[in-house]
Amino acid sequence: MSESHDGAVVVAQDVTRRYGEGETAVDALRGVSVDIAPGKATAVMGPSGSGKSTLMHILAGLDKPTSGTVGIAGTEITTLGDNDLTKLRREHIGFVFQFFNLLPMLDAKENILLPLTIAGEKPDDGWLDQLVDDVGLKDRLSHRPAELSGGQQQRVAIARALISRPTVLFADEPTGNLDSATSAEILELLRRSVAEYGQTIVMVTHDSRAAAVAHRVLFLADGEIVRELGECDAHTIHTVMEELAAA
C-alpha cells in the first residue's frame, strides 16, 4: 500500500473498476489508493491484465471508477461532466501515447502547439523554443509525422504534452512501439523533463528500463497494488516482475 504524501497532485482512494455485469463481470481494479507526488516520475508496472492501464485511465479521467474517488490538482474528477473534464485536461493533463497519436495533416510544430490552439491560448515563444531545443526537433519542425521516424514522432508527442505545462503528464507505454536505442532517448527526455522542469509524470509500462527512470515504481497484480519500490535499477524491477509473474 502506498504511503500518503502531503501536496499530492493526483489522489486516488479505494478505486474499483468492474467491467460487465453479473456472472461475466471482471474486476479490473479491486480497491486501489495511490497519491502521486508533484515533481516526481511514478511508474506503474504489472503483468498483462493486472489493471495497470485501467488505473492510469481512471487517474487521467479517461475512464470512471465503479467506486472510489480521484482528485487531480484538488478537484474531484469522478463526478465531473464532459465540459469540466475537457477544461481539466486543458489545464492539468498531458498525454503521451504508445502509438504517438499525432495528427498526420499537421506538421511537427503545429502538432506541438495543438493543445494551445484548441484551448485558444497564445503560445509562449520562449517556452516553445526551449522545448523544441530540448527534444531536439529544431530542424524538423516543418515536417509532417509521416516524414519523421518513430523516435522523432514520440519527441513531438512529448513536446505536445509539455507545451501547456500540465500538472501531470500521463504516459501510456511511451516506449512500447520503439526500438531499444530510441527508447533510451525517449526515456532520457522524460527523465530530464522531471529533473529540469519539475514535471510530474505517471507512466504505465512493462519495460523495466522505462520504469527505472521513475522515482517510485508501483506494481499491480489482479487489480491491486502488490509492491512498491523507490528509485532503483532496471534489474531490480525486472526481478520483481519475474516474481510477480511466477506467483
Add this chain to the structure above:
Amino acid sequence: MTKVALRGLAGRKLRAVLTGIAIVLGVAMISGTYILTDTVQRAFNNLLVDSYAGTDAVVTGKGLDISIDGEKPPPPPVDASLLEVVRGVDGVALATGSVLDERNTKILTPEGESVNSEGWPTLAFGIDTDPALTQFNPLNLFEGRWPASDDEVVVDVGTADKQDYAVGDTVEISTLQPKRPFEIVGVAKYGEVDSLGGISFAVFTIPAAQALLGREGQYDAISVAAGEGVSEDELVAAIAPALPGDAEVVSATAEAQEQADEVSEFTSIFRYFLLAFGAIALFVGAFVIFNTFSITVAQRTREFATLRTIGASRRQVLGSVILESLVIGLLASLVGLGLGVVLAEGIEALFGSLGVDLPSAERVFKTRTVVVALAVGVGITLLAGLFPAIRATRVPPISAVREGATLPHGRFHRYTPWVAGLVVVGSLLLLARAMFTDELGTGDRLLSIAGGVLLLFLGVAMLSSKLVRPIAAVVGTPARRAGGVAGTLASGNSVRNPSRTAATAAALMIGIALVAFIATLTNGMKASNREAIEEQVIADYVVTSLDGYTPFVAAAGEELAASPVPDVVTSVRSEAGQANGDTAEIGGIEPDTIADAYVFDWQDGDDSVLATLGKTNAVVSSNWAEDRAIGVGDKVTIRSTADKTAEVTVVGTFRPPPFYPLLESVNVSTELFDSLYDRPRNRWTWANVADGSTDQTRAQMEKAISGFPDTQLETREEWIQREDSDFNEFISFLYVMLTLAVFVSVFGMINTLVLSVYERTREIGMLRAIGMTRRQVRRMVRQESIITALIGAAIGLPLGIFLAALVNRALSEYDVRFAIPWLQLGVLTIVAIVIGVLAAIMPARRAARLNPLEAIAYE
C-alpha cells in the same frame, strides 16, 4: 480546430472530391434548370414587350372564358368594319387591323414536309405594312420587303436559315386550303429574337391572310395607339362604348400581362419538372454524403479521441466535422453552379433531340439561381453530415489509447428499426392520402406523393441494414460459388459492416426503384393504350396530325373523302366549348359513317340513334352524363368558342374506355358542329378500304391528303406503334434525367470502396503476403461492388414495382393495366451489375497496387 478540419480535408482530397461530386451533379441540375427556364422566360417576355411596344389597347372578339389544359382558345375575329369605328373614337391616334392564326398554317420544307417539329405552330400573320403603322408591327424586316400581293410571303429568320430559303425562292405553304406556292419576298424577326424555339411564322398581305385563313372581312385584332395625353385606361374607357356586344377592348398592358402569365405558368411547370430530377439527385447525394462522413468519422475515431485527450471539447469536434461538410458543400455547390451553365445547354440539346427546340435569348443568370443553388447544396451537405458529426462527438477520449477502437453507437441506436418502421408507416400514410383522397388539390397531392416517396426511401434505407445479410446471402452466391477465394472474401466483406453496405446500396436503390417504377407503370399504360384503340376502332386507316393529338384542318379529311380509293371515310371534329355552362370538348361526328370506323359501347341506345342526330340531337359519354345526372331525353346547351349556341337533346349514351377515349364527351353531327365553329378541325379521320389495302391504294390516299403536310396516314397497327414509340421517347427522356441520380450513387459506391480498401490496407497486405495475386485482390473488390449493387437492385426493383402498383391503384378510374415488364427489369439488373463493375475499377486498382510489405507496416 479550423486548421485541423481544413488540413484534414486537404489531406483527403480524393475522398473530398468523390463526396463533393454527389452534390455537384444535383446542384448543377438545379442551377441549369433555373438558367434554362429563366432564359426561355426572358425570350418570351422580350417577345411580348416587342409585340406591344407601340400599342396601347387591343380590340378582339369576345371569346368564351374557358381554358383547356391551361390554354385559352384564341378569341374569335371581329368584323373588319370595326376598324373605322375605332378610328373614329376620341382619343384614338392610330389603329390598325391584323390577322393572326396559330392553328391552321404550315410552311413546307423543300422536301414537302412541315418545317415545324412536333407540336409547334406556324403563326400566320396578315399585317398592314403601311410605314405609318410600323409601330404596331411586332415583326422586324431582316431582309427584302413586306409582301404586296396574294402570292408573296415573308418567313421568319429561323425557318429561312434552317431550310436554306432566301429572298426570291418559292416556298409551299398550307393553310385552311391545301398547300400552294408563294414567293419569299422577305425574311423577318419577331422583335429582336432570333429564334422562337420550334415556332415559325409566315406573313401575308391582309387580304391574302383573310382569304387563306377563313377570315373574309374580319380581323383577329385591332391594335390602337392613344393620342397625346390619353392614358391606356382612358383609351379603353373611350373605346368600350363604341363596340358591339361581340367585341371587347383591353389595355395593351393587361393583354401583355395575361400572355406573360400564361408563359410563366408554362415555364414554371417545365421548371418544377426539371427541378424534380435535381432534387432526386441531391437526395441520393445526401445518402452518399451521409455514408462517406459516417465511414470517415469511424476511421478517424482515434484522431477525434486524441483531440479530446489534449483538450478539445465535444463542441469543437462537432464544429470541425461540420466545418468539413460546410467546405465540401460550398465548393461542390460553386462547381455545380458553374456546371449548371453547361448542363443548361445539355438539357436544351436533349429537348432538341426530342424535336422540342426551346426559344433562346442571352443566357439569364439570376442572383436567385446562385442563392438557391448554394443554399440547397450547402444545406443538404450540412444536413447529411450532421448525424456523422454528432457521432464524432460521442467518441470517448479513452479511444485514443485503445487499439482498434470502434465508434460507439449513438444513444438512440437501438431505436433505429422502430424509427425506420415509423418512417415507412408515415410514408405509406402520406402516399395513401395523396392517392385515395378525392378532394385534394393537385399541388397538395404532388407534395404528398413527393414527401411520401422521399420518406419511403428513407425508411427503407434505414431498414435495409437489416436486409443486407439475407440479401447478400442470396446475391453473393455466384461470387462464393464461382469467384474462388476472392469471391468468398468479397461476399464476407459485403456483410462486415451492414449499415455501410446498406447506405451505399440505398443510394443506388433509389435510382433503380424510380426506373423500375416508370418501367412498370408505363408498361401497363402501353398495354391499356393498345387495348383502348383496338376496342374502339375498326377502321383500316387513321389520319392524324403529325404529333398525333393536335386537331388538323378539316379540309384534309374532305380531300380524303373525295378520293375514290377508300370505301368509307369518316372524320371526328373536336373543339373546346361549353356544355350546360361547363368547359367541355365538343365533338362532331358523321352520323352515316362513324359506326363503320368506331365501335360504340352503348349504355343507352344503339347505332340507330346516330342517324337521328341531325342538327338537334347529341350522343354523350356515360361518365360525363352520370356526373351531371343527364340521361337520354335531356337537353344540353352547347356554346362554341365563336360564341354560338345550340340546344340539343341527348339520344344516346355510350361507354368509352376510361384510359383513352377517342371521342369527346359531347358529340353532335358534323353538320351542327360546322355551324357552331367557323374553322372546324378534325381530331381523327378514319378510312376503310373495301378490298384490302395495297401499296398502291395507300399511296393514292397519302397523295389525297398531301396538300396538308401536317397530316399523316397510318394503319391502325402503325398508329398504335407510333403512340408506343412516342411514349418510349418520353420514357427514355425520363431515364436520361434519372441517370444523373444513378451517377451520383455510383460515385457513392466508388467512395465507399476506396474507404473500405484504405481501412483494410493491413488485411489486404496480409492476403498479398500469403499469396493472393493482384488479380485476385481486384476480383475481391469487384465482387464486393457487384454484391452491393445487386443489393441495391434487390431492394429497388420490388420497391419500384410496389410504387407502380400503388399509383396504378390510384389511377384505377382510368383502367390502367398492371403489367410487370420482366424483360426491362432483367436488363435493369444487368445494368446494376455493370454499375458494380464500373464503380470497382478505380478502388480495385488501388487495392491491387498496395505493396504487401508497406501494407503490413501501415499504421
